[in-house]
Amino acid sequence: MDDNICLMCSFGGSTCVMRTDLYTSFVDVQRFVLAKWRSLRLGRFDLFYSLFGHTKIMLENDEDLKNMFCIGSRYGILQFDIEVVNNCDMDLDNHCMENSRSLVGQEFDGRETDLLLSYCFHKEKTLLSASWVNLIKKVGQCFKDGVVEFRESLRKYSVEIGFDYDYVRNEPGRVTAECKMKERRGCMWQVHARMERSNGCFYIRELNNVHTCGAALRTTKHKRMGSNIVSSEFVEVLRGKPLISPIEVRRDFKTKYGLDISYSNVWMGIEKARTSLYGDNSESFEQLRWFIEEATRTNPGSIFVLDVDEDSNQFKRFFASFSACINGFKYCRPMLFVDGTFLKSRYKGQLLAATAKDGNQGLFPLAFAVVDSESKENWRWFFKNLLEVVGDERQITFISDRNNGLKSALSKVFPNAYHAYCLHHLKINLRDNVRGHKSFKDRMVFLFRECAYAPTEYKFQEKLSDLLEEGKEQVEYFLNDCPFQCWSNVYFEG
Numbered sequence: 096m097d098d099n100i101c102l103m104c105s106f107g108g109s110t111c112v113m114r115t116d117l118y119t120s121f122v123d124v125q126r127f128v129l130a131k132w133r134s135l136r137l138g139r140f141d142l143f144y145s146l147f148g149h150t151k152i153m154l155e156n157d158e159d160l161k162n163m164f165c166i167g168s169r170y171g172i173l174q175f176d177i178e179v180v181n182n183c184d185m186d187l188d189n190h191c192m193e194n195s196r197s198l199v200g201q202e203f204d205g206r207e208t209d210l211l212l213s214y215c216f217h218k219e220k221t222l223l224s225a226s227w228v229n230l231i232k233k234v235g236q237c238f239k240d241g242v243v244e245f246r247e248s249l250r251k252y253s254v255e256i257g258f259d260y261d262y263v264r265n266e267p268g269r270v271t272a273e274c275k276m277k278e279r280r281g282c283m284w285q286v287h288a289r290m291e292r293s294n295g296c297f298y299i300r301e302l303n304n305v306h307t308c309g310a311a312l313r314t315t316k317h318k319r320m321g322s323n324i325v326s327s328e329f330v331e332v333l334r335g336k337p338l339i340s341p342i343e344v345r346r347d348f349k350t351k352y353g354l355d356i357s358y359s360n361v362w363m364g365i366e367k368a369r370t371s372l373y374g375d376n377s378e379s380f381e382q383l384r385w386f387i388e389e390a391t392r393t394n395p396g397s398i399f400v401l402d403v404d405e406d407s408n409q410f411k412r413f414f415a416s417f418s419a420c421i422n423g424f425k426y427c428r429p430m431l432f433v434d435g436t437f438l439k440s441r442y443k444g445q446l447l448a449a450t451a452k453d454g455n456q457g458l459f460p461l462a463f464a465v466v467d468s469e470s471k472e473n474w475r476w477f478f479k480n481l482l483e484v485v486g487d488e489r490q491i492t493f494i495s496d497r498n499n500g501l502k503s504a505l506s507k508v509f510p511n512a513y514h515a516y517c518l519h520h521l522k523i524n525l526r527d528n529v530r531g532h533k534s535f536k537d538r539m540v541f542l543f544r545e546c547a548y549a550p551t552e553y554k555f556q557e558k559l560s561d562l563l564e565e566g567k568e569q570v571e572y573f574l575n576d577c578p579f580q581c582w583s584n585v586y587f588e589g
C-alpha cells in the first residue's frame with residue numbers, strides 16, 4: 096500500500112531522505128529527524144508537509160502519517176517534502192531568560208538558566224499538576240480508597256513540591272514516609288497514615304510538613320514521576336481517545352503538567368490505564384467465547400468462528416462477519432478488497448479483512464479475522480469462512496496485493512473468482528524489480544500503466560511491445576509472474 100514512499104525531511108537548509116515502508120510509524124519519523132539534527136529536542140519541533148496548494152499540513156501522530164500515505168497511494172505520489180519546524184516557544188523562553196537574568200543578576204550563566212527555565216516555565220502558566228500540592232495537607236485527612244490512594248497522593252505531592260522520600264514502613268494497613276534528606280541534611284519532614292478498620296479508609300495521623308533540607312524545588316524531572324501517575328491522570332483522556340500514542344501523552348505531560356517523563360514510563364502508564372478501562376488484553380481473549388454467544392444471540396445469521404489450539408487451549412484465530420453486513424453485501428457489487436495488516440496491541444497478530452464498496456463509493460466492511468500471521472494456511476482458513484458468508488451464487492472479483500499466501504489460497508477456495516492485483520502495488524513492485532536510473536524506472540512504470548489502462552487489445556499489444564522492447568528481460572521476468580487478466584483493463588474478465 097504505502098511501501099517505498101520517501102520523506103524528504105528538511106531543516107535549517109539541509110535535507111535528509113527517509114525511506115518508509117508499511118511499518119513506519121510516526122515515532123520512527125521523529126526518531127529519524129532527531130538522529131539527523133542533534134539540536135532538535137523531542138516535543139520541541141513540528142512536522143509539516145504540503146499537498147495540492149496546502150503548505151502546512153501537520154503531522155502529529157500515526158493517523159496523520161497514515162492519511163498522508165493513503166493520499167500518496169491514491170495519487171501515486173512516491174515522495175513527500177517534510178518541513179521540520181522548531182516550535183520552541185521563543186516568546187516564552189525569551190521571557191524566562193529576562194526573568195532569570197533579573198533574578199540572578201551578574202551571576203547569570205548557562206547552568207542557572209537551565210534550572211531557572213524549568214522553574215520559570217512552571218510559574219508562567221497554571222499547570223494541571225498545580226493542585227497536587229493539596230494532596231497531603233493536614234492531620235485527619237481522609238483517603239477513601241485506602242493505601243492505594245494515599246501512596247498515589249504522596250507520589251504526586253512529592254513531584255509537585257519537588258522532594259523525594261523513603262518509606263520507613265509501607266504496609267497495606269499503615270504507611271510512614273520521611274524526607275530522603277533526613278540523614279544528610281537532618282530534614283524532619285515526615286508523614287504517617289493508618290487504615291481505620293471500621294471503614295477501610297486511610298487517615299493521616301501525623302504530619303510534619305516543613306522541609307529544612309532546601310531540596311524542595313520543583314523540577315521538570317522527578318524520580319517518582321512514573322507510569323502510575325501517567326495511568327491515573329490519563330484514564331479519562333484515554334476513554335475519549337483510545338488510540339492516543341505515547342508520544343502525544345508525553346507531549347501533553349510536558350505542556351500541561353510541565354513534566355518530563357521517559358517514553359517507557361508513558362507507554363507503561365497507558366497500558367495500565369487501558370487495563371483499568373477495558374480489562375487486560377488477555378482477559379479480552381478469554382471473553383471471546385462469551386462475546387460470540389451474545390453476538391450470535393443478538394445478531395442471528397452472523398458467522399463467528401473461533402479457532403483454539405487443541406493441545407494448549409490457546410487462542411489461534413477468530414473470524415467474524417455480522418448478519419447486517421452479510422445481508423448488505425447482497426446489494427453491493429460482487430467485488431471484494433482483501434488485505435492484511437498488523438495489529439499493534441501487546442499480542443500483535445494480524446488483521447485480515449474483506450471489504451466491499453457500497454453505492455456511494457463508501458467502504459462496506461464484510462468480514463474480518465484476527466490471526467497470528469499472513470500465512471497461506473491462515474488465508475485459506477479466512478477464504479473458507481468467507482465462502483460461507485458470500486455463498487457461491489455470484490462470481491466475485493477480488494482485489495488484493497500479490498501476497499503469495501493469499502494468491503494460492505484464493506484460487507483454491509474460490510476457483511471461479513476473478514482476481515485483480517492492486518495497480519499501485521504492482522507499480523511499486525515493478526519499480527523495485529528493474530535496475531537502472533530513476534528516469535528509466537519512471538519510464539517503465541509509465542509504460543506499464545499505459546498497458547494497464549489500454550482500452551483495446553491492439554493498443555495493449557502496442558504498449559506492451561514498447562515496454563518489452565525498452566525493459567528487456569527485466570520486465571519480462573516481472574510479467575511472467577503477473578498474468579495479463581490480473582491487471583490490464585483489456586484482459587480482465589471480472
Ligand SMILES: [Zn+2]
Nearest residue numbers: 274282306308
Ligand atoms: Zn526535606
